[in-house]
Amino acid sequence: MSSEDETSKILMLMAHRGFIYGPSPEIYNPIKGSFELGPLGKLMKNNLESKIRKIFRKNSFWEVQCPLISPEIVWKASGHVERFFDYIVECTKCNTIHRADTLLESLNYDMGGIKTSEFGDIIQRDNIRCPDCEGELGKVTQQNLMVTSQLGFPAAEFILRPETATTTYLLFPRLHQFFRTNMPIFVFQMGYAFRNEISPRKMLLRTREFEQCEGQIFITPEQELDFAPFEEIAKKQLPLWSATEQESGKTQFTSKTLATAIEKKILDKPAYVWLINLAYEIVLGVGILPENIRFRQHKSDEKAHYAHDAWDLEINSRLYGWTEVCGIHDRGDYDLGRHLEYSKKNKLQIPGSTKGEKIVPQILEIAFGVGRLFFFALEQSFRFENEMDVERVVLDLPVEIAPIPFAVFPLQKKPPELVHLAKKIFNDLIDNDISTIYDDAGSIGKRYRRTEEVGVRYAFTIDHDSLEDGMVTIRNIEDMSQKRIRIKNLVDTSRKLLHGQTTYKKIKDLTPPPKEV
């Protein structure tokens, strides 16, 4: 199968099997970059989010939730009002849109010495022409990358948040009190953010409304360097591709242990390194394979306005190539410093190491695009196998992420006792919060294939012997093998499989030896 075929096939299956629909609304003229999750997509994203929450909680993060709307001053303080504008200029001849700053930069203007308000004057003064067609350039206009809306009566303009992180920072005085002034403070937030992307593309990878999951550590400069949890992970190896390696044109890079990264001064703060590792664990936790993960350090010109150091966790997308899914930022004291400046609230400071000193806490941030992570977890899981010239489609998701990990089938509809027993088992599983599907339509083989295509890991089949011996077969998606287990252990076994407390391999097969003929 060519990769082009594979791409369109995967996209087709995502929609066809009820994972992702869109762009939405499909029956009217859709808005680019907006999607619906269908029944299975929603189940799967719920599971993925639960998994992320679990990992955050294990690592002592607490979850908060903040509003999507906030007054403009918040975004002035955060720097977004200033930085989230693109200055664009349109060619009057060929209508190509150019960014004023990149245009001037390409002509070797010293960007440090130019104010954004001067872009238009310079272009006019120096008679700068369109680089594509030599045509005359029009006026420089602003393109706001933040989404605004109206609120209240009379309506006033508000900004929809372009990131969740800043809204979390506004809570610092409250959190500092909640955690009884113990630093560092670990919190995270999952929720929507909005950006006027110029051109949404590539399914869930670039949309105008998107979900983020951002973890924050409020920490003192001393704690960043003396961070006990780091010791537990110091020997782990991560695929770190440093800015220096990128700048020297090296496309090959080697995994390094985290201790080495610090020794070689690729990274300096143990707390920050620990956070990079957390990003890695989360991505592994939702089923992305290590060979498809790398960390890429931002080069100095790439860094966001708030970042001291920035690394992206990138995933090698099967459909779209290496793509950022998580940014890990050392934001320094930029954010709380700015909010202190704009709000004048002294509670944004904490006592420093010397007596009477007040300091602004440092912030380390880990920022995931949830939609992206969801999309990658899904796209990487499609497996196409050939079985006797018939293609077998398997959605090979981790059991914790799979929308519906279990299925219950009566081998046939006759006799009705098979159906009764199957439905009883199905109800038992549901009553025990084990996500299960029941199906009795068509042949048993058809049902196995139909359900493994949407990620069902284990199927329980009730056959005629089940009525006599109290056992059913469990079929494994991996290799289509089967074992026989007792019905009375079925709920317990399912729960253990779901929570990783046992594996299919460890299940004892009670299939009776074949009878002598």
Added chain:
RNA sequence: GCACCGAUUGUAUAGUGGUUAGUAUCGAAGCCUGCCACGUUUCGGAGCCGGGUUCGAAUCCCGGUCGGUGCACCA
């Protein structure tokens, strides 16, 4: 937003200036079926939107919309 390419049942496709728009798959209801997309019966479902040419347009032309790819932006 620009450039190029595309649009027929849910999916994949066939074909035609006048057709009951074909096929496979799919879905529904049966029959059959003792473990891997079996078979079988019946049924269901389609030419993106707007305008033009024409006696007649799903088919030709123009415009729009949406999608794909490339450029700029980005979690």
